[in-house]
Amino acid sequence: MMIRDRASEMGRAPEVYQLSDTFKTRLEDFLNRKEMKIGYQASIRLRKETEEDRQRLAAAGMVLCPSCGDRVPKSSLLRLQGAEKDCCLTEYVHAALKLTKISVIEDESYIEIVNGNPEVVGKGKTRDECRHALVESIKKWIATQQQNGLTIPLLPTAEDEL
Ligand SMILES: [Zn+2]
Numbered sequence: 001m002m003i004r005d006r007a008s009e010m011g012r013a014p015e016v017y018q019l020s021d022t023f024k025t026r027l028e029d030f031l032n033r034k035e036m037k038i039g040y041q042a043s044i045r046l047r048k049e050t051e052e053d054r055q056r057l058a059a060a061g062m063v064l065c066p067s068c069g070d071r072v073p074k075s076s077l078l079r080l081q082g083a084e085k086d087c088c089l090t091e092y093v094h095a096a097l098k099l100t101k102i103s104v105i106e107d108e109s110y111i112e113i114v115n116g117n118p119e120v121v122g123k124g125k126t127r128d129e130c131r132h133a134l135v136e137s138i139k140k141w142i143a144t145q146q147q148n149g150l151t152i153p154l155l156p157t158a159e160d161e162l
Helices: 021-032 034-038 051-059 089-097 127-147
Strands: 002-004 017-019 062-064 071-073 100-104 110-114 117-124
Touching (some): 051 062, 117 127
Antiparallel strands (some): 002 017, 110 117
16 A cells, blocks of 8 residues: 655665555545444434333333423322422422531531421531431431321522522
8 A cells, every 4th residue: 555755666765655646545535435424323213202101111100200300200209388299309309409508517527407497417527428418318307207297398499598
């Protein structure tokens, strides 16, 4: 494919190599071929959810969250006091985490609370540890409320805090 310049014919090591015209043409053809530009085509095809899919998922305990529309385990749906529709646990926890206050206490560990709910608290040596503990505390609190047949209040909105 490569041809040497004339110098090589004189017995010296060539300093310049040139691509032969044939090779250049072939290379250009190769690079210009459409499929080379595209690379490869994705072979995943999306299809609409069928009634059968829905039934299969429902049988497995998966439902659509009426609030956020995510597919969630039916057991994770929460009936909130005064709410028009149920919301899922993930959504509730996320919303609660937007309403927290974190502080450093004497032994330099962190403590985090959800505004308006003194029963929920997280504590940890690091922020992450503290946050993790808070999430667990929220989940535990929800489970206790449900076990005791107590309602789960709507989360206050950020405006309520002002
Ligand atoms: Zn949801």
